[in-house]
Amino acid sequence: MQAVAPTPLPLQADAVVIGAGPVGLFQVFQLGLQGIAAHLIDALPHVGGQCDQLYPDKPIYDIPGIPVCTGRELVALLERQIAPFAPTRHLGQQVDSLAVQDDGRFLLQTSAGQSLQARSIFIAAGVGAFVPRTLKVDGLAAFVGSQLRYHPADVNAASGRQVVVHGGDEAAVRAAIACAPTAASITLLHRRDVFHAAPALLAELQALRAAGRIHVAIGQITGAQQAQDGSLQALELLGPDGGHERLPLDLLLAYLGITPRLGPIADWGLAMERKQLAVDPATFATSQPGIYAVGDINSYPGKRKLILCGFHEATLAAFAEAERQAGQRLPLEYTTSSERLQTRLGVAPLPAG
Numbered sequence: 001m002q003a004v005a006p007t008p009l010p011l012q013a014d015a016v017v018i019g020a021g022p023v024g025l026f027q028v029f030q031l032g033l034q035g036i037a038a039h040l041i042d043a044l045p046h047v048g049g050q051c052d053q054l055y056p057d058k059p060i061y062d063i064p065g066i067p068v069c070t071g072r073e074l075v076a077l078l079e080r081q082i083a084p085f086a087p088t089r090h091l092g093q094q095v096d097s098l099a100v101q102d103d104g105r106f107l108l109q110t111s112a113g114q115s116l117q118a119r120s121i122f123i124a125a126g127v128g129a130f131v132p133r134t135l136k137v138d139g140l141a142a143f144v145g146s147q148l149r150y151h152p153a154d155v156n157a158a159s160g161r162q163v164v165v166h167g168g169d170e171a172a173v174r175a176a177i178a179c180a181p182t183a184a185s186i187t188l189l190h191r192r193d194v195f196h197a198a199p200a201l202l203a204e205l206q207a208l209r210a211a212g213r214i215h216v217a218i219g220q221i222t223g224a225q226q227a228q229d230g231s232l233q234a235l236e237l238l239g240p241d242g243g244h245e246r247l248p249l250d251l252l253l254a255y256l257g258i259t260p261r262l263g264p265i266a267d268w269g270l271a272m273e274r275k276q277l278a279v280d281p282a283t284f285a286t287s288q289p290g291i292y293a294v295g296d297i298n299s300y301p302g303k304r305k306l307i308l309c310g311f312h313e314a315t316l317a318a319f320a321e322a323e324r325q326a327g328q329r330l331p332l333e334y335t336t337s338s339e340r341l342q343t344r345l346g347v348a349p350l351p352a353g
């Protein structure tokens with residue numbers, strides 16, 4: 001890992017947790033018990049990682065003490081549990097770079113231009129950052145952020161414009177409906193005239209189609225046409241019957257789903273084993289002291305990618321960092337009986353009298 005000069009005015013943090021999946025959330029809790037305040041960063045605009053993104057309504061049966069809960073319910077319970085420690089959240093931004101500084105602290109930079117300087121880093125990055133699937137069409141990349149916005153897009157940008165919403169799932173349907181009151185026109189573009197969304201949303205879509213507020217186009221984007229001023233003017237479509245069409249637009253909102261990408265983590269100079277971060281199973285420290293890896297992102301003998309294993313890892317990593325900072329072994333305290341832990345949790349009984 002290379003030493004770098006600090007960027008101007010980074011936020012100061014005791015600890016930064018990269019990834020707000022179930023293990024990152026529990027890491028915040030365990031750090032809080034150790035008296036270490038955390039900043040929490042995730043590429044998604046919300047917490048929950050795979051539980052929320054991949055199986056929000058499916059049951060989980062192997063969380064200790066919870067016979068059954070859905071992915072979404074587990075995330076809500078974890079949110080409740082970490083509430084006393086109120087981590088500073090930086091959501092909707094990916095951690096792009098991480099470097100060690102001369103003073104031993106770490107400097108990280110997010111895709112939103114935020115830099116943070118931290119004493120310790122906890123990488124709970126799972127299978128990678130969840131990022132939007134992108135369109136692989138020549139000529140479109142130049143418009144990302146201006147006339148092409150990826151999920152989650154700000155639908156306020158649609159006001160008064162000819163909008164094409166591309167996608168067939170609930171997020172696309174929801175975006176098309178949200179644009180309807182203000183856009184000059186809305187076309188919902190998908191490869192089939194079949195949309196997956198909650199029944200109430202599908203009914204609303206149907207009503208807006210019947211009223212002529214939302215048009216549906218069936219086809220695949222094969223090209224992009226530019227106006228003389230260089231702006232994106234129209235999409236070229238290949239229809240289901242093999243015919244070609246031109247679809248004029250001012251704004252393209254693409255909702256093509258989310259995919260995990262390991263991304264920059266592999267470039268941070270940390271020892272890896274088959275795309276996972278190698279850790280010491282006694283402390284879950286990586287090859288760089290002060291940087292820990294917990295949950296699906298790590299690798300050690302006997303590793304199992306299960307939430308409860310991630311919870312164990314987060315617990316030992318928090319102890320390890322607390323002892324590294326204290327420079328000595330710390331006594332074990334129980335939340336059941338330790339007044340210090342209960343004070344940190346905000347549940348300590350008030351002194352008598």
Ligand SMILES: Cc1cc2nc3c(=O)[nH]c(=O)nc-3n(C[C@H](O)[C@H](O)[C@H](O)COP(=O)(O)OP(=O)(O)OC[C@H]3O[C@@H](n4cnc5c(N)ncnc54)[C@H](O)[C@@H]3O)c2cc1C
Binds near residue numbers: 019025094096305
């Ligand atoms: C369908 C399905 C069912 C499952 N059922 C169970 C089950 O019943 N029991 C069980 O124990 N496990 C189950 N699992 C596995 C479980 O979901 C994972 O073990 C768990 O989600 C791992 O948690 P995590 O916090 O390590 O990572 P994740 O949940 O993957 O969260 C990682 C987060 O880190 C973010 N991130 C990554 N890189 C960056 C970066 N550079 N910058 C910013 N953010 C970043 C990602 O956006 C993501 O939100 C299931 C998995 C699937 C897919």
